[in-house]
Amino acid sequence: MPxxxxxxxxxxxxxxxxxxxxFTGADLLLLTAGGITSPIGHHDEGDRLLVYASNAxxxxxxxxxxRLLADPVGHVEVGTDRYRVVAAPLHGAxxxxxxxxxxxxxxxxxxxxxxxxxxxxxxxxxRMDHSDRGLAVAVQLVRAHTALRAQLAGAAAAGDVFGHCxxxxxxxxxxxxxxxxxxxxxxxxxxxxxxxxxxxxxxxxLVAERLRALDALAAAGDAAGLxxxxxxxxxxxxxxxxxxxxxxxxxxxxxxxxx
Numbered sequence: 108m109p110x111x112x113x114x115x116x117x118x119x120x121x122x123x124x125x126x127x128x129x130f131t132g133a134d135l136l137l138l139t140a141g142g143i144t145s146p147i148g149h150h151d152e153g154d155r156l157l158v159y160a161s162n163a164x165x166x167x168x169x170x171x172x173x174r175l176l177a178d179p180v181g182h183v184e185v186g187t188d189r190y191r192v193v194a195a196p197l198h199g200a201x202x203x204x205x206x207x208x209x210x211x212x213x214x215x216x217x218x219x220x221x222x223x224x225x226x227x228x229x230x231x232x233x234r235m236d237h238s239d240r241g242l243a244v245a246v247q248l249v250r251a252h253t254a255l256r257a258q259l260a261g262a263a264a265a266g267d268v269f270g271h272c273x274x275x276x277x278x279x280x281x282x283x284x285x286x287x288x289x290x291x292x293x294x295x296x297x298x299x300x301x302x303x304x305x306x307x308x309x310x311x312x313l314v315a316e317r318l319r320a321l322d323a324l325a326a327a328g329d330a331a332g333l334x335x336x337x338x339x340x341x342x343x344x345x346x347x348x349x350x351x352x353x354x355x356x357x358x359x360x361x362x363x364x365x366x
Contacts, residue, residue, distance in 0.1 A: 141174035199345035
């Protein structure tokens with residue numbers, strides 16, 4: 108099937124990323140995901156690019172976003188630069204802040220959100236074209252966080268507070284145990300991460316305390332307390348996962364392939 112954006116893509120590549128018509132002056136990049144290339148507005152934060160799955164305010168997510176959910180590895184073209192990226196959707200307060208700021212920079216984005224009941228996703232794209240080993244670790248991290256968020260959403264939809272919460276708590280605990288086991292090797296390869304890893308370890312200890320509190324609520328049969336505590340922890344984990352991704356993913360692009 109012909110790409111409906113072919114004319115824009117060709118103009119972008121012929122003019123070092125500059126495109127006229129309705130895109131004049133726009134911060135545009137080309138994202139290739141799942142073998143399909145799409146022109147997308149973006150904001151450059153230095154250590155990552157933010158893209159917005161607005162789909163011009165339509166009530167469904169764009170195809171490029173669904174492709175990134177299936178496989179978080181893609182390629183971007185910015186100006187004349189082309190490189191590989193790993194995609195990490197933003198969540199919670201970070202997503203809300205980043206989308207609000209984009210709406211202030213480009214009012215059309217605020218109008219897109221007002222025109223749909225869908226919460227428009229924001230995706231961070233991290234450059235990952237120097238280390239294949241780093242890419243593999245980055246993808247594993249993003250997928251683990253995605254799975255934990257999906258498991259929590261499934262628990263809320265099912266309404267089985269006790270069974271799903273206990274399973275989710277166990278998964279979160281296992282995930283953090285695996286990370287804590289990996290941190291010494293990662294620190295040996297990337298010593299500049301010492302401060303970041305110390306902070307993540309401290310956050311893991313706080314999460315472990317909250318998980319024990321959830322276990323106590325479950326043992327006491329306190330469904331209301333358990334549900335409230337789970338919701339609070341989910342928000343804290345959204346913040347923790349997002350901060351961990353932003354701290355680790357750029358550094359993983361320098362991870363030796365022999366790691």
